[in-house]
Amino acid sequence: MPELPEVETVRRDLIPYVLGATIQRAIVHRGFSRMIKDSSIKAFRETVEGSQIEELRRHGKYLIFRLSNGRSWIVHLRMTGAFLISSDYRPRDRHERARIRITSPSYTSEMVLAFNDVRRFGTWECVPTEHENDRIPSGPDALAIDFTQDDLLGKLQSKDTSLKSALLDQAVVAGLGNIYVDESCFLAGIRPDRKAKNLCAREVERLYDAIGTTLNRALEQGGTSFRNYVNAFGLPGGALSHCQVYQRDGQCCRICDSTILKIKHAGRGTHYCPVCQD
Numbered sequence: 001m002p003e004l005p006e007v008e009t010v011r012r013d014l015i016p017y018v019l020g021a022t023i024q025r026a027i028v029h030r031g032f033s034r035m036i037k038d039s040s041i042k043a044f045r046e047t048v049e050g051s052q053i054e055e056l057r058r059h060g061k062y063l064i065f066r067l068s069n070g071r072s073w074i075v076h077l078r079m080t081g082a083f084l085i086s087s088d089y090r091p092r093d094r095h096e097r098a099r100i101r102i103t104s105p106s107y108t109s110e111m112v113l114a115f116n117d118v119r120r121f122g123t124w125e126c127v128p129t130e131h132e133n134d135r136i137p138s139g140p141d142a143l144a145i146d147f148t149q150d151d152l153l154g155k156l157q158s159k160d161t162s163l164k165s166a167l168l169d170q171a172v173v174a175g176l177g178n179i180y181v182d183e184s185c186f187l188a189g190i191r192p193d194r195k196a197k198n199l200c201a202r203e204v205e206r207l208y209d210a211i212g213t214t215l216n217r218a219l220e221q222g223g224t225s226f227r228n229y230v231n232a233f234g235l236p237g238g239a240l241s242h243c244q245v246y247q248r249d250g251q252c253c254r255i256c257d258s259t260i261l262k263i264k265h266a267g268r269g270t271h272y273c274p275v276c277q278d
């Protein structure tokens with residue numbers, strides 16, 4: 001599933017093309033009306049068509065297109081959703097669910113913003129911008145300045161779950177999923193199956209720093225490609241080869257040479273080094 005670095009990579013790819021652009025047509029292909037939440041395709045089209053994209057934000061794993069008509073078009077890519085931008089006529093891919101035609105004063109021909117989604121879990125919805133916060137996770141974005149060490153400490157101390165479950169909870173911090181929770185716990189030297197509330201302040205400090213470092217490193221690599229993730233130009237990210245524990249079970253730890261273990265925890269495959277993490 002695309003997590004914060006992958007969604008942020010897509011956002012940065014799209015910005016030069018979509019900012020200031022006018023949505024000419026929004027086409028949701030037959031059979032995919034379910035991806036539009038709480039609205040018909042017709043109502044969605046009528047809301048977005050003719051409006052300008054004034055801002056493209058991200059909160060956690062959500063992309064938010066703020067429109068000139070006071071509405072926000074909120075997108076969650078879920079497992080395999082992907083936006084692909086192209087400048088000329090683009091043949092329809094077999095996994096394409098929708099396409100948006102946009103024009104902008106900064107380029108001459110119409111552009112196509114295609115939305116592909118193999119697993120079909122991605123969602124779109126349009127809400128008044130003042131209600132945007134009701135539709136996105138309440139936790140601070142993991143790379144935003146309002147995500148602080150004290151905030152993380154307070155939230156972990158109130159959680160009666162494992163660290164892994166707590167970090168996957170988007171009300172604690174928004175943007176982390178399976179890959180970056182495992183990688184952050186490794187970098188912090190803390191086992192993901194520890195009780196969240198039992199972490200001491202020093203450990204939370206290490207964890208907080210590890211989350212920032214892990215996400216920023218992955219962003220520099222253009223995100224992690226596992227399963228189907230591609231950026232807005234259809235290219236995979238390069239971060240998987242940099243993972244320390246994720247998908248490396250049975251291989252040697254790059255720090256201590258021990259074998260990386262994988263356990264099922266919080267319903268998810270969880271990877272850790274039994275020596276580097278305690």
Ligand SMILES: [Zn+2]
Binds near residue numbers: 253275
């Ligand atoms: Zn190790």
